[in-house]
Amino acid sequence: MRRENMSTLSASLRLQAVEAPISQDRSRSAAAMAELFGPLDGLLRGGGDPRLDIDPTSGANEYGCQPFPCPGTLSFASSTATSISARAYARAADARDSLMRSAIAIGIDGAFEARIEAMRDELKAHLGISGTRADVIFAPSGTDAQLHALFLTRALRGPALTTVIVAADQTGSGTADTARGHHFRTATANGVRVRKGEPIAGLAHSVASVALPLFDDGGDFRPQTETDSRVLSAIEKLVASGSNVLFQVMDSSKLGWRAPSEACLEEISVRWPQQVQVVVDACQMRLGRPRLRKYLDRGYLVIVTGSKFFAGPPFSGALLVPAVLSKALDAVPAIASGLREYSSRSDWPMQWSALRARFPVRINFGQWLRWEAALEEIRAYYSVPDEFRLLALTTFRTGVERIIASSPLLRPLPPQQKPEGAGADDEELAQTTIFPFAIRRGDRLLSPSDCRKIYRGLARDALDAVSASGRGCAPEIAAKPCLIGQPVALNEVEQGPVAALRISASARLVTETWSLDLDTAHDNLQRELGHVGAIVSKIEWLLAHLDGLNVMETPHAS
Numbered sequence: 001m002r003r004e005n006m007s008t009l010s011a012s013l014r015l016q017a018v019e020a021p022i023s024q025d026r027s028r029s030a031a032a033m034a035e036l037f038g039p040l041d042g043l044l045r046g047g048g049d050p051r052l053d054i055d056p057t058s059g060a061n062e063y064g065c066q067p068f069p070c071p072g073t074l075s076f077a078s079s080t081a082t083s084i085s086a087r088a089y090a091r092a093a094d095a096r097d098s099l100m101r102s103a104i105a106i107g108i109d110g111a112f113e114a115r116i117e118a119m120r121d122e123l124k125a126h127l128g129i130s131g132t133r134a135d136v137i138f139a140p141s142g143t144d145a146q147l148h149a150l151f152l153t154r155a156l157r158g159p160a161l162t163t164v165i166v167a168a169d170q171t172g173s174g175t176a177d178t179a180r181g182h183h184f185r186t187a188t189a190n191g192v193r194v195r196k197g198e199p200i201a202g203l204a205h206s207v208a209s210v211a212l213p214l215f216d217d218g219g220d221f222r223p224q225t226e227t228d229s230r231v232l233s234a235i236e237k238l239v240a241s242g243s244n245v246l247f248q249v250m251d252s253s254k255l256g257w258r259a260p261s262e263a264c265l266e267e268i269s270v271r272w273p274q275q276v277q278v279v280v281d282a283c284q285m286r287l288g289r290p291r292l293r294k295y296l297d298r299g300y301l302v303i304v305t306g307s308k309f310f311a312g313p314p315f316s317g318a319l320l321v322p323a324v325l326s327k328a329l330d331a332v333p334a335i336a337s338g339l340r341e342y343s344s345r346s347d348w349p350m351q352w353s354a355l356r357a358r359f360p361v362r363i364n365f366g367q368w369l370r371w372e373a374a375l376e377e378i379r380a381y382y383s384v385p386d387e388f389r390l391l392a393l394t395t396f397r398t399g400v401e402r403i404i405a406s407s408p409l410l411r412p413l414p415p416q417q418k419p420e421g422a423g424a425d426d427e428e429l430a431q432t433t434i435f436p437f438a439i440r441r442g443d444r445l446l447s448p449s450d451c452r453k454i455y456r457g458l459a460r461d462a463l464d465a466v467s468a469s470g471r472g473c474a475p476e477i478a479a480k481p482c483l484i485g486q487p488v489a490l491n492e493v494e495q496g497p498v499a500a501l502r503i504s505a506s507a508r509l510v511t512e513t514w515s516l517d518l519d520t521a522h523d524n525l526q527r528e529l530g531h532v533g534a535i536v537s538k539i540e541w542l543l544a545h546l547d548g549l550n551v552m553e554t555p556h557a558s
Contacts, residue, residue, distance in 0.1 A: 025109075028361075029107065029108045029109060032108050032112075032363045032365075033103060033108055035363075035365060036096065036099065036100060036103070036108070036365060037100075040089075040092060040093055040096065040369075041067040041068050042067075043096070043365045043366055043369055044067040044068075044084065044092060044313060044366060044369050044370060044373070045061070045067045045366060046364075046365060046366035047140060047189055047190070047364035047365060047366030047367045048140045048141065048189050048314075048315035048366050048367065048370070049140065049141055049143075049185060049189065049315050050185060050186070050187060051063065051314070051315075052067075052314065052315060052366075054066075054067070058460065060459065061081075061314075063077070063080055063081035063314060063483075063486070064077075064081075064455075064456070064458075064459030064460070064481075064483055065077075065081050065082060065083040065313070065314060065483070066083045067083075067084065067313065068083070068084065068089060069083065069084060069085060069086040069089050070083040070481070071086065072480075072481065073481045073482065073483055074480060074481070074482045074483070074531045074534060074535055075482075075483040075506075075508075076482075076483065076484050076485075076503045076504055076505070076506070076509075076531075076532060076535065077483035077484050077485055077486075077504065078307075078308055078309055078310075078311045078485075078504045078505070078506030078507075078508070079254060079284065079308060079434050079485035079502050079504040080314075080483075080484075080485045080486045080502075080504075081307060081313075081314035081483075082307065082311045082312075082313070082314070082483065082506065082508070083313070083483070084312070084313045084373055085311070085373075085377065085508060087376055087377075087380065087511075088312060088313070088372075088373035088374070088376045088377055089373065091372055091373055091375070091376035092369045092372050092373045095115075095368075095369065095372040096369065098115075099111055099112065099115060102114070102115070108363070109361060109363075112346060112363050112368070113345075113346050113350070115368070116138065116346045116347075116368065117349070117350050119138075119368075119371060119372070119375060120135070120136040120138075120349060122375055122379075123136055123318065123371075123375060123378070124136065126375065126378045126379055126382055127289055127292060127304075127378075128289035128290075128292070128293060129289075129292065129293060129296060129320070132323050133293065133296055133297070133322070133323055134296045134302075134320045134321060134322055134323060135320070135321045135323070135326050135349045135351070135352070136318050136319075136320060136321075136349065137318060137319040137321060137347055137348055137349070138317070138318050138346075138347045138367065138371065139317040139318060139319065139342075139343070139347060139367075140189035140315055140316075140317060140364065140366075140367045141189070141305070141315045141316075141317040142172065142281070142283035142303050142304075142305045142317040143172050143174040143175070143178055143184055143317070144189060144317055144342055144343075145303045145304075145317040145318060145319040146174075146175060146178040146179070146248075146279075146281075146303060147178050147181070147200070147203070147339065147342055148319045148339075148343065149246065149279040149301050149303065149319055150163065150178065150179070150181055150203060150207070150246060151203060151335070151336055151339055152301065152319075152321070152325070152329055152332075153244075153246045153277045153279070153301075154203070154207070154336075155328075155329065155332040156277060156325065156328060156329070157244035157246075157275070157277055158244055159205060159206045159207075160206045160242065160243055160244060161206065161207050161208075161243065161244050161245070161246055162207070162208045162209065162210060162238050162243045162244070162245055162246070163179035163180070163207065163208070163209040163210070163245075163246045163247075163248060164209070164210045164212065164231070164234050164235060164238070164245055164246070164247045164248065165179055165209065165210070165211050165212060165248045166212045166214075166227065166231055166247075166248065166249060166250055166259045166260055167212070167213070167214045167250035167253045167257060167259050168211035168212055168213050169211075169213035169214055169215055169489075169491070170213075170214055170250065170253035170254045170255055170257065170488070171248075171250065171253065171254075171281060172283070175248075176209070176211070177196070177197060179207075179209035179211075179246075179248070180199075180204055180207050180208065180209050181199060181200050181203035181204035181205075181207045181336075182197055182198060182199055182200060182204055183195060183196050183197065183198055183199075183200060184196065188341045188342050189315075189342065189364065189366075189367065190341060190342065190344070190362060190364065192341040194341065199338075200336065200338035200339065200341075200342075201336065201337045201338035202335070202336030202337045202338050202339070203336035203338055203339060208243075210234050210238070212227070212230050212231060212234065213491075214227065214253070214257060214259060215490070215491040216491075217491075219490065219491040219494075221257070221414075221416075224259070224260070224261050224417075227259050227260055227261075227264075228260045228261050228263070228264040231247075231259075231260045231264055231268075232264065232267065232268070235247065235268060235272065235276060236271075239272055239275045239276070244275050244276070244277075245272070245275060245276045245277070246276075246277050246279060247268065247276050247277070247278050247279070248279050248280075248281055249265065249278055249279070249280045249281065249300075250281050251280050251281065251282050251284075251286075251287055251291075252282075252284050252286045252287070252434075253284075254284075254434075254436075254485070254488045254502070255413060255434060255436045255488060255500070255502070256284075256286070256415065256416065256432060256433065256434035256436070257416045258416065258418075265278070265298075269298065277301065278295075278298070278299075278300040278301070279300065279301040279302070279303060280295050280300050280301070280302045280303065281303050282295075282302050282303060282304050283303055283304065283305045283308055283317070284305075284308045284309055284434075285304055285305060285308050285309040285310055286308075286309050286429050286433050286434070287425075287426055287429055288423075288425050288426035288427035288428075288429050288430070289427065290424075290425040290426075290427065291425035291426055292320075294425060296320060296322040296323075297322070298322075299322050299324050299325065300322065301319060301320065301321060301322070301325075302319070302320040303317065303318075303319055303320075304317070304318050304319075304320060305317050305318070305374075306318075306370065306371055306373070306374020306375065306377070306378065307370075307374065309429075309433065309504075309505075309506055309507055310374055310377045310378050310381065310506070310507045311377055311506040311507055311508040312370060312371070312373045312374025312375075312376075312377050312378075313370045313373050313374070314370075315366075315367070315370060316367065316370040316371045316373075316374045318371075326351075326352070329352065329355060330351070330352040330353070330354050330355050331354065332354075332355055334358070335355070335358045335359070339359075340358075340359060340360055343359055344359055344360060344361070344362035344363070344364060345357070345359040345360060345361050345362070346361075346362075346363070346364075347359070377507055377508065377511070378507070380507070380511045381507035381510055381511055383511075384510050384511060384514045385514075386427070386428070388510070388514055388521065389427075389428045389510050390427075390428040390431070392509060392510045392513055392514070392521075392525060393428050393429070393431040393433060393505055393509075393510070394428075394431055395525050395529075396433075396505045396509060396525065396528065396529065397431050397432050397433070397435075397505070399525075399529040399532065400435045400503055400505075400529070400532055401432075401435065403529065403532050403533050403536055404435060404437050404503070404536070407536050407539075407540065408440070409439055409440050409441075409539070409540055409543060410437045410438070410439060410440070410536065410539070411437055411438045411439070411440055411445065412435065412436070412437045413436040413437060413438065413490075413500055415432050431505075433504060433505040433506075434485070434502055434503075434504045434505075435502060435503045435504070436485075436488065436500040436501070436502045437500055437501060437502075437503075438490065438498055438499070438500050439451065439454065439501070439539065439543060441543060441546070444495055445495065445498040446498060446499065447496065447497055447498060447499065448487050448489050448497055448498070448499040450546060451487035451498075451499040451500075451501055452486075452487055452499075453542075453546065453549055453551055454501065454539060454542050454543065454546070455484070455486050455487055455501060456551040457538075457542045457549055457551050458481075458482040458483070458484060458535065458538055458539065458542065459481055459482065459483055460481060460551070461478070461479045461480075461481065462478045462479070462538075462541075462542060462545075462549070462551075463475055463478045463479050477534065477537050477538050477541050478538065478541055478542075480534060480538065482534070482535045482538055484501055484502060484503050484504070484535060485501060485502030485503070485504050486501070486502075487499035487500065487501055488500050488501075488502065501539075503532060503535065509528060512524070513525050513527075513528060
């Protein structure tokens with residue numbers, strides 16, 4: 001917005017404040033408008049998880065990301081978090097300017113509600129689920145959306161409920177708490193202080209959970225047939241005991257895995273149509289639009305995010321609710337009182353007038369702006385021709401697999417073996433887009449703590465983290481900030497805990513390499529693979545200096 005326009009708007013708002021009657025609502029609206037005029041960077045990191053907080057020393061959050069564009073960073077971290085792009089940052093700035101103008105005309109509450117409702121339609125259009133196929137509940141994160149899924153399932157199936165989590169060892173760190181209706185952090189996105197691990201009022205009563213990990217006791221991935229068998233056995237026992245089930249499906253995990261199989265899901269639908277509600281953890285958003293539509297048409301709830309694959313700024317979640325459930329949900333007689341600390345009225349679709357009226361009127365600018373940024377990334381991705389999206393992801397997969405295999409210090413993890421024809425519903429995302437690897441040091445693989453040191457060293461100029469006498473001769477490699485997917489713990493029985501890091505393809509990889517000139521597009525893709533090679537070189541450099549590497553320990557974020 002031009003400076004003179006900002007002055008005009010500011011003067012108009014000051015005049016409004018003087019002339020308006022003094023009331024609680026007016027005071028809240030004035031405070032909201034004052035917040036809206038704050039720095040855009042501050043708004044983008046507000047109204048979310050404490051992991052968005054900026055460390056004053058590094059200038060980055062716990063993921064190593066910043067709330068403004070960082071074009072000099074080599075970023076392949078879309079399985080974790082990514083700094084906002086210049087394109088998405090401009091979209092957020094324009095969206096704020098537009099909301100300011102609307103707020104002067106109709107008031108901040110009405111303007112904000114109208115914009116959020118329009119974003120539901122925009123998200124559905126981009127994902128190919130326009131019309132009445134689904135409703136959208138916005139949330140600060142995918143973890144918050146899990147609480148919404150639990151609340152809605154309790155309303156539909158009754159309070160006696162058990163959450164069954166498949167791939168529980170590859171989902172978000174908060175899932176163990178949200179599956180039981182417990183607080184998963186020490187503060188909600190709305191700034192309410194809570195006690196992590198304690199029950200959420202009105203949500204946790206008569207709720208239990210069952211965790212089904214993908215790793216077996218020997219540290220290996222379970223065969224698909226074994227995972228399916230464990231899922232069916234757990235659900236059968238729970239239903240026989242009189243419990244209804246919220247079954248959380250994984251699509252896909254931190255390591256790129258999907259569970260259970262299609263055959264298992266079909267059997268569950270046939271055997272227990274009234275006792276089991278399926279919710280799909282699709283937070284990674286590495287699935288095709290036809291598969292997403294199939295899930296919704298089956299009556300599944302689906303958790304999505306605008307970050308991860310689409311590379312919007314971290315912490316933008318949503319729960320997609322199939323149309324078959326919508327009418328019943330609006331008739332819910334009451335809400336869990338503790339859920340009011342996590343959600344606001346604007347998060348819920350306007351057509352659910354009875355349900356949404358039970359939530360407080362509260363404006364979360366950070367959540368809104370992060371979704372504005374994410375919608376721009378999603379729009380840009382699906383604006384690229386189908387053929388190039390497939391070409392880009394295929395070229396990247398081949399190149400990254402070759403680069404990782406060529407390093408004597410990296411051990412790639414095996415990809416999931418998929419049945420013939422399993423990718424038909426996934427469009428170009430049938431391609432592998434997450435490339436996990438362990439790191440060798442001598443005859444051992446790195447522990448989670450050492451992997452975190454490597455992860456933090458990658459994200460910064462690491463030259464000052466190593467003594468001058470031990471730096472070697474690669475300052476240009478050591479100095480380059482690099483973001484990749486943070487460590488994922490593996491269950492390696494023989495040598496103790498180990499972890500894997502991840503290089504991930506994102507929607508931004510596609511949009512930033514696309515060109516009408518195919519030679520230019522090819523060169524752009526090779527440039528990105530060159531960046532992957534530079535990251536591997538920095539990993540090797542950091543490994544050589546691991547003992548003398550001085551990087552600050554931070555809490556594990558997932």
